[in-house]
Amino acid sequence: MTAVPVLWLIKGLGRGGAERLVSVMAPRIDRRRYAIEVAHLLPSDEGFADSLWQAGITTTCLDARRSLDVEWPRRLRRLLRQRRFAIVHTHSPLPAVVARRLAPSSTLFVHTEHNLWGVYRWPTYAGNAVTFSRNDAVFAVSDGVAASIQRPWWARIGSEPPVETLLHGVAPQHAPRGEQARREARARLDLNLSTPVVGNVANLSPKKDHQGLLAAMDEVRRHVPDVVLLLIGSGPLERQLQSEVASRGQAESVRFLGSRDDVAELLPAFDIFVLSSRFEGLPISLLEAMAAEVACVATAVGGIPEVINDGVNGRVVSPGEPSALGGAITELLMDVPRRRSLATAGRHTVEAGFSIDRAIERTEHLYDELINRGRGGSDDDPAA
Numbered sequence: 126m127t128a129v130p131v132l133w134l135i136k137g138l139g140r141g142g143a144e145r146l147v148s149v150m151a152p153r154i155d156r157r158r159y160a161i162e163v164a165h166l167l168p169s170d171e172g173f174a175d176s177l178w179q180a181g182i183t184t185t186c187l188d189a190r191r192s193l194d195v196e197w198p199r200r201l202r203r204l205l206r207q208r209r210f211a212i213v214h215t216h217s218p219l220p221a222v223v224a225r226r227l228a229p230s231s232t233l234f235v236h237t238e239h240n241l242w243g244v245y246r247w248p249t250y251a252g253n254a255v256t257f258s259r260n261d262a263v264f265a266v267s268d269g270v271a272a273s274i275q276r277p278w279w280a281r282i283g284s285e286p287p288v289e290t291l292l293h294g295v296a297p298q299h300a301p302r303g304e305q306a307r308r309e310a311r312a313r314l315d316l317n318l319s320t321p322v323v324g325n326v327a328n329l330s331p332k333k334d335h336q337g338l339l340a341a342m343d344e345v346r347r348h349v350p351d352v353v354l355l356l357i358g359s360g361p362l363e364r365q366l367q368s369e370v371a372s373r374g375q376a377e378s379v380r381f382l383g384s385r386d387d388v389a390e391l392l393p394a395f396d397i398f399v400l401s402s403r404f405e406g407l408p409i410s411l412l413e414a415m416a417a418e419v420a421c422v423a424t425a426v427g428g429i430p431e432v433i434n435d436g437v438n439g440r441v442v443s444p445g446e447p448s449a450l451g452g453a454i455t456e457l458l459m460d461v462p463r464r465r466s467l468a469t470a471g472r473h474t475v476e477a478g479f480s481i482d483r484a485i486e487r488t489e490h491l492y493d494e495l496i497n498r499g500r501g502g503s504d505d506d507p508a509a
Contacts (some may be wrong), residue, residue, distance in 0.1 A: 261286060
């Protein structure tokens with residue numbers, strides 16, 4: 126049996142949540158049935174490209190070097206014609222819009238929506254809405270994301286594709302955790318075992334509200350003066366945040382670790398994992414922290430309340446309220462038994478409902494359903 130050719134298409138392969146999912150899932154799709162290739166737009170955003178290559182996944186950069194670059198759609202069109210993909214599975218709205226216009230009419234389309242529709246810039250939102258009916262099926266990473274998929278009246282062209290919430294996740298059985306993992310992580314970071322540590326894993330971008338997190342840590346230090354904040358990630362606000370930390374006199378207690386390949390090994394060093402985001406889809410970093418049995422404090426945005434039941438398996442607070450965020454962090458730093466209880470419950474939550482294996486199985490099953498309809502694989506002219 127010849128494996129069905131499938132293209133996974135995404136804007137970049139940097140160290141974000143959607144990119145992480147692509148890098149983990151693509152190599153684990155059954156290769157006897159589906160030959161997965163990955164294409165991405167941005168040559169400057171390739172953090173996970175090497176891991177895909179090492180896993181034997183053909184990866185193509187479409188080399189979009191400017192926001193108005195007109196060459197990458199031509200490269201995408203050439204790729205679609207040469208490879209004759211039966212399925213194009215898109216993971217970002219901008220490349221999805223272009224692919225829906227350029228692919229042969231026989232091509233099947235699956236789209237995974239990773240973000241709330243309301244956060245997209247107007248041109249992206251409009252293009253996505255107008256071409257959305259080209260999809261044969263849509264996965265949303267949370268119920269909140271699914272609810273946000275509402276096409277305005279002027280974009281209701283064609284039929285509405287079915288939208289299904291598919292809870293992606295992690296492989297909790299492989300997550301380092303426990304006292305030995307904690308000792309090794311602290312040694313790797315040159316941290317004393319007794320130091321209170323709060324950690325954040327996120328791109329340094331406005332939507333993650335690191336300014337709010339820094340303000341929250343001011344509140345924490347009034348009660349836990351020796352606390353250390355670790356920031357893992359990079360992004361456009363990195364220099365601004367470093368300057369702000371210096372101006373606050375926090376250079377000794379806030380450490381910028383940059384993008385890391387060893388995040389899973391570092392998570393056990395945290396006493397608390399925190400996300401201060403203003404909006405989210407379903408943050409994979411949160412699930413990874415819960416799998417590592419680290420107590421989590423996060424803002425109640427996007428799919429986060431679908432994961433954390435406040436006071437049961439973590440803490441959630443309203444976004445944009447540093448005092449509430451700082452209070453929740455302080456509470457758990459000062460109450461070790463409660464912190465451990467929430468961490469254990471968080472681990473159980475991930476084991477029960479957020480397995481990457483379940484998401485892979487459902488994705489393969491959907492591909493089977495679509496291919497069995499007999500619509501994929503021919504070399505028709507591109508759709509109008």
